[in-house]
Amino acid sequence: MTTGATRVAIIGTGNIGTDLLMKLRGSETMEVACFAGIDPASEGIARAKDLGVPVSSDGLDGVLEADVKVVFDATSAGAHRSHAPRLEQAGIFAVDLTPAHIGPLVVPAVNLDEHLSGTNVNLITCGGQATIPIVHALDRVAPLKYAEMVSTIASLSAGPGTRQNIDEFTRTTSGALQQVGGAAAGKAIMVLNPADPPILMGNTLFAVPEDPAIDEEALRASVDRMVEQVSRYVPGYRLKVEPVIDRQWTPWGERTVVIVLLQVEGAGDFLPPYAGNLDIMTAAACQVGERWVQVQREGLVAA
Amino acid sequence: MSSRIRITDTTLRDGSHPMRHAYTVQQVEDVVRALDGTGVSLIEVTHGDGLGGSSLQYGMSHVPELELIERAVAVSESTDIGVLLLPGVGTRRDLKAAADLGVKAVRIATHCTEADISQQHFAAAQELGLEPIGFLMMSHMIEPAQLAEQAALMAGYGATCVYIVDSAGALVPAGVRDRVAALAEVVPEVAFHGHNNLGLAVGNTIAAVEAGATRIDGCLRGLGAGAGNAATELLAAVLHQSGIDTGFDVFGLSDAAEQVVQPFMPFQPFPDRESLALGFAGVYSTFLLHAKRHSERLGIDPRDVLVELGRRKAVAGQEDWIVDVAGEIAAAQAADLATGASAS
Numbered sequence: 001m002t003t004g005a006t007r008v009a010i011i012g013t014g015n016i017g018t019d020l021l022m023k024l025r026g027s028e029t030m031e032v033a034c035f036a037g038i039d040p041a042s043e044g045i046a047r048a049k050d051l052g053v054p055v056s057s058d059g060l061d062g063v064l065e066a067d068v069k070v071v072f073d074a075t076s077a078g079a080h081r082s083h084a085p086r087l088e089q090a091g092i093f094a095v096d097l098t099p100a101h102i103g104p105l106v107v108p109a110v111n112l113d114e115h116l117s118g119t120n121v122n123l124i125t126c127g128g129q130a131t132i133p134i135v136h137a138l139d140r141v142a143p144l145k146y147a148e149m150v151s152t153i154a155s156l157s158a159g160p161g162t163r164q165n166i167d168e169f170t171r172t173t174s175g176a177l178q179q180v181g182g183a184a185a186g187k188a189i190m191v192l193n194p195a196d197p198p199i200l201m202g203n204t205l206f207a208v209p210e211d212p213a214i215d216e217e218a219l220r221a222s223v224d225r226m227v228e229q230v231s232r233y234v235p236g237y238r239l240k241v242e243p244v245i246d247r248q249w250t251p252w253g254e255r256t257v258v259i260v261l262l263q264v265e266g267a268g269d270f271l272p273p274y275a276g277n278l279d280i281m282t283a284a285a286c287q288v289g290e291r292w293v294q295v296q297r298e299g300l301v302a303a
Numbered sequence: 304m305s306s307r308i309r310i311t312d313t314t315l316r317d318g319s320h321p322m323r324h325a326y327t328v329q330q331v332e333d334v335v336r337a338l339d340g341t342g343v344s345l346i347e348v349t350h351g352d353g354l355g356g357s358s359l360q361y362g363m364s365h366v367p368e369l370e371l372i373e374r375a376v377a378v379s380e381s382t383d384i385g386v387l388l389l390p391g392v393g394t395r396r397d398l399k400a401a402a403d404l405g406v407k408a409v410r411i412a413t414h415c416t417e418a419d420i421s422q423q424h425f426a427a428a429q430e431l432g433l434e435p436i437g438f439l440m441m442s443h444m445i446e447p448a449q450l451a452e453q454a455a456l457m458a459g460y461g462a463t464c465v466y467i468v469d470s471a472g473a474l475v476p477a478g479v480r481d482r483v484a485a486l487a488e489v490v491p492e493v494a495f496h497g498h499n500n501l502g503l504a505v506g507n508t509i510a511a512v513e514a515g516a517t518r519i520d521g522c523l524r525g526l527g528a529g530a531g532n533a534a535t536e537l538l539a540a541v542l543h544q545s546g547i548d549t550g551f552d553v554f555g556l557s558d559a560a561e562q563v564v565q566p567f568m569p570f571q572p573f574p575d576r577e578s579l580a581l582g583f584a585g586v587y588s589t590f591l592l593h594a595k596r597h598s599e600r601l602g603i604d605p606r607d608v609l610v611e612l613g614r615r616k617a618v619a620g621q622e623d624w625i626v627d628v629a630g631e632i633a634a635a636q637a638a639d640l641a642t643g644a645s646a647s
Contacts, residue, residue, distance in 0.1 A: 163422075
């Protein structure tokens with residue numbers, strides 16, 4: 001046991017929970033004190049046990065007994081809705097990886113510090129984590145009238161949860177392009193591609209600046225800075241090509257459109273590298289945890 | 304062979320691609336009036352990429368699609384109006400808005416291997432009282448047995464009918480027949496939607512009918528993506544010549560094609576060299592105009608872009624890959640030129 005590491009728990013033992021476990025095991029500030037699910041026979045529980053991680057098959061009850069400060073919820077929106085009030089009551093900070101959207105929407109590179117004093121944050125969607133930083137990077141230099149993202153993921157990396165709730169993906173993401181990214185209007189599109197070998201997660205952002213006269217150099221610099229910042233916690237996050245400045249017909253007339261093509265290669269901690277969509281979620285969750293712990297400690301020192 | 308063949312006319316949806324999503328209220332009203340009473344059973348009116356398709360990725364609608372749908376419903380006296388929905392692009396909320404305007408059917412479209420993303424949309428269609436029809440795009444990419452498995456999923460979600468959609472215009476008649484035969488085992492009704500990239504839209508559709516498909520798609524004057532679709536007026540005439548008593552008004556449809564659609568068409572879709580490349584490389588027909596635009600911007604041959612997209616197995620809706628592929632090809636050609644220059 002690492003001395004001084006903050007005790008955290010993961011609830012949900014599927015692909016996301018397991019990948020997050022692998023990432024958190026590499027953390028110096030956090031220690032996974034409980035990996036909880038509801039099925040004692042699940043593969044995830046068996047794997048965690050093999051790694052010597054304390055496990056529980058009592059779901060949230062197991063987590064509440066483990067004396068932890070932070071819980072990462074990788075279950076489902078329905079389950080998180082019932083977990084959230086009990087975690088809050090127990091004074092545990094909840095990092096929600098489901099689409100439950102109880103706490104504020106958070107993208108670590110954009111607005112994390114605004115919400116660390118709360119009790120619950122939501123990580124939006126994988127496509128949101130990938131594109132909202134770029135929306136913000138463009139918007140801070142050239143306020144955006146409209147931002148549109150297209151997320152293309154390998155079919156193999158879309159589990160039943162995604163497949164049965166694709167409307168929730170587009171709705172949540174388009175809302176967050178505005179709310180967190182800062183664009184006046186937003187739209188999200190998701191495409192599944194079954195190619196074999198599987199494609200890496202790709203995200204394309206189309207943005208229409210309010211003012212057609214844009215400072216291209218400033219835009220590019222702002223995007224580069226943001227890519228660098230995100231890649232600090234998502235190492236496989238990169239620009240596919242330099243941003244393209246295009247012109248297209250829009251309801252506001254013929255306008256300048258900035259097209260940014262992004263690629264996310266997963267770290268391969270548990271899930272294969274093509275599943276960058278899952279990797280960016282677990283990496284973002286990990287970053288929220290790291291920062292929360294840091295702020296808690298600095299807060300303590302300051303007090 | 305069934306004697307009752309139903310045609311859905313999709314001039315006002317697939318035709319939205321060559322029209323660059325700029326249909327006017329007047330054009331929509333004129334087309335609906337011209338089709339009404341000709342025997343066509345459903346008129347599809349939506350952005351080319353379905354409800355909610357108005358986007359920078361696919362092209363923005365000049366007139367909001369709900370306004371066009373509303374007018375179509377208003378002027379049609381006897382023909383039902385339908386819409387297209389691609390899960391991942393449009394949502395159940397968009398479907399509800401269309402249903403509130405009085406549309407009667409929805410075609411729910413997924414890539415041919417991804418039927419299971421459509422379950423919530425089939426459920427919503429049924430709740431809204433719409434006829435739910437399945438639409439398996441890029442059907443040439445998988446074998447008949449695998450396609451039938453996906454069709455069976457849609458039938459399980461409530462589809463009354465499932466379309467084999469040859470989005471790339473890449474199928475030949477034998478491939479169409481095999482797919483119809485495979486689907487006939489598992490769905491209540493089999494349907495076919497063809498593109499003319501290899502000059503086979505009408506031929507493939509007739510092959511589908513001969514193999515047992517009972518619903519088919521057409522566009523007046525073939526106005527659709529790529530080299531266009533089977534021309535509705537030709538389908539009506541060819542069915543008649545095939546001895547199938549369908550009751551279509553062949554001359555009424557050919558008048559509609561000639562007098563209503565032809566005057567506003569920006570060009571006549573045809574299997575020219577780029578469209579032929581779509582069929583040849585098995586690429587989504589809608590990519591055509593986007594590939595041409597970006598190739599022109601970068602001074603490269605659009606066929607190179609289309610062939611590379613086919614090699615990467617791009618699926619419906621991946622227009623953003625065109626920007627990427629075109630950029631890479633242009634960069635590679637510039638690098639070749641530079642190497643050539645320094646060597647000489």
